[in-house]
Amino acid sequence: xxxAYYARLSAPRKRIYDRSDAIERIDLPDAAALRPLIAPxxxxxxxxxxxxxxxxCQAIASGIVGQLGAPPLRVAVLAVRPSHDWGELHGLYxxxxxxxxxxxxxxxxxxxxQRVVAFKSFLRTLLHELCHHLDYEHxxxxxxxxxxxxxxxxSSLFHQxxxxxxxxxx
Numbered sequence: 001x002x003x004a005y006y007a008r009l010s011a012p013r014k015r016i017y018d019r020s021d022a023i024e025r026i027d028l029p030d031a032a033a034l035r036p037l038i039a040p041x042x043x044x045x046x047x048x049x050x051x052x053x054x055x056x057c058q059a060i061a062s063g064i065v066g067q068l069g070a071p072p073l074r075v076a077v078l079a080v081r082p083s084h085d086w087g088e089l090h091g092l093y094x095x096x097x098x099x100x101x102x103x104x105x106x107x108x109x110x111x112x113x114q115r116v117v118a119f120k121s122f123l124r125t126l127l128h129e130l131c132h133h134l135d136y137e138h139x140x141x142x143x144x145x146x147x148x149x150x151x152x153x154x155s156s157l158f159h160q161x162x163x164x165x166x167x168x169x170x
Contacts, residue, residue: 003146013143021147023139024156026068026131031160034063038161042119050108053077057106057126064130064157070138073102075126083111090117091125093132093144102137104129120162127157 006017028034037060044052054077061075073096081088092105106125109116117125131154135144144150 001148003148016141016143017145017147020135020139020141020145021149023149024152026134026153026156028064028157028160029067033067034060034161035163037063038123041123045108045116045119045122048108048116050077050079053108053122057104060126060161061104061130065133065137068134068138070134071096071102073104073133075104075106077106077108079107080109080114081107081111088112090121091129093129095133095136102133104133123162124154124158127154127161130157 002017002021006014009017037056041053041056044056054075057077058075061073065072081090088111090107094103096102104126106122131150132144135141
């Protein structure tokens, strides 16, 4: 079932939305090769090691786009989330523009209390922003919408990378 904003979309944008919504999984050819990066990412967050978290996020993103044959992108892990009266920004995807490589920005600390973001939330944010990149570059969608299919794709990546046994500990 489409989200409420679907009714306000033009016919061409509804077709893009529908195409996005129909894609429910992203199957990685070799998810097992990326799993060894997950526990160190969790450890880097717990240790509040911004540089290591950034290195590991870049490795995860590069591994995923590499396996799918999508163009590379850069990941920047920054300190405190930007906030305003609308809330806190968890992540941001900036598509390729005029030859500049696409960028994912993630923030490691909450704005309000400046606490390190929980591992599961942080990883899901990385995968969420990565799904925007894949919408444009892998699926060749003209726009990237938050559809049910989009959220299912994000979850499919998460569950391929994070073993269920690991999630019992988180």
